Amino acid sequence: MKICVFGAGAVGGILAGRLLKSGTNISIIARGAHLAAIQEKGLTVRDRDGDWVVPATATDDTSSIGVQDLLIIGLKAHTVTAALNQMKPLIGPKTTVMHIVNGIPWWFFHGLDGKQPANHLECVDPGGRILTSFGPEKALGCVVHIASNVPEPGIVEHNAGGTFFIGEPDNSESERLSIIVDALGESGLRMRPTNDIRSEVWGKLWANITGNPVSVLLEARFGDMFGEPAVRDLMRNIIKEAASVARAYGSKADVDIETRLDGLASLGKAKTSTLQDFEAGKSLEVDALVGSVSELARLADIETPIIDLVYALTRQKAKVAGLYSPPSS
Structure with missing residues (x-):
């Protein structure tokens, strides 16, 4: 499975670092000083289990890594729209998009029973650009309970927690949900499939x-x-x-x-x-x-x-x- 973590900050960085430590082959999209530090020294993880450094394929050039099976977005909600063009080379017909986000997600109306008053929220997805760019069928919901931070470029720190609830927007128990939960479980973090992600x-x-x-x-x-x-x-x-x-x-x-x-x-x-x-x-x-x-x-x-x-x-x-x-x- 080709996995890309787009935004290896406090949460995305912990997940990326643990997956890399397990031997899972993933790519990281970052920018600025954080990217430069990862490229020069690797990604440093300060964890309750100890500290380690993992070499990582890190870049800001998405075209260099191409279409992914799983795109994990670690960006905050209000920064996603500006990054859509950069994400395009990562998205193919069968790509799953899992956004680790707080608040009401851009896919909220997809899969809800009955007629809904809208298909997107303007304050989360202005003009429905995120929904249109990815396609609602690509979305996989994710809610994370973790305390982590980025104390300095190239370093992520895991302080407490580490549970990921992952579920389909239509609450189905799909094959891709099972596959992705198993794959991300290699990180050692707690991956919990749910049939009620909302x-x-x-x-x-x-x-x-x-x-x-x-x-x-x-x-x-x-x-x-x-x-x-x-x-x-x-x-x-x-x-x-x-x-x-x-x-x-x-x-x-x-x-x-x-x-x-x-x-x-x-x-x-x-x-x-x-x-x-x-x-x-x-x-x-x-x-x-x-x-x-x-x-x-x-x-x-x-x-x-x-x-x-x-x-x-x-x-x-x-x-x-x-x-x-x-x-x-």
Whole structure:
């Protein structure tokens, strides 16, 4: 199987490094200083099992590696559209595209039962370009629970977790799902096939849609956000609104709100990825994490005033800091 990891950052880099260590032949697409470091020294993985360096086929020239059987996208949602032309040489008639992404994915409507109000979300996939470029039938859903980071170019660090939920958008138990789960399982990370991938999407979103934007608004770590009871009330109401949207699209996922909030508070001095991006001067994935739910709500005629307000405030703070631009096709 020809596998390419496009974007070997915090999550993609850990997966790529572990696959390479297992002897799996994969290619890496990266850029800038990270690419230069990998090409010069190999990919360094700092892991709970120890540190290692693996030589890697790393490039920014996708035409040099050609069509892949599996394209794993490790880019944040708001950066994919700009990379579509670069990805074209990697896509063939039988290529599977698995995007490791937070928030509502670009393939969300594909495979849902019944008539849907749209086939794409503008704030995630402006103009439906991603859907059109790949084709919905190529999509394989993936939700990851892992704590990792890129401390410096050429190095990825695995801190905790490491579970990948992988599933077909139509919830079928396909042959390709089984093959890909087995192949990626060589990494030693936990690969869990699921016949309800959207429940996993929503399950992770409860944390992303609360902690991530609020941490930026307050510029606070997890534990510090909960020092004010009103902030917990705000997060509780965000989850309630998001859960009503999830149910409107057929989700049967239950959410114990207080347990979820206790879990976030227990993370103490840890920072959300969005706050880390804000502090580092990187563009923020506000649309996929918050705006997507707001857009789904509008399409279903559901009112989400708290989510809408948090989205507007976070977006405006990012704009003022020069870390946001509106979705554009």
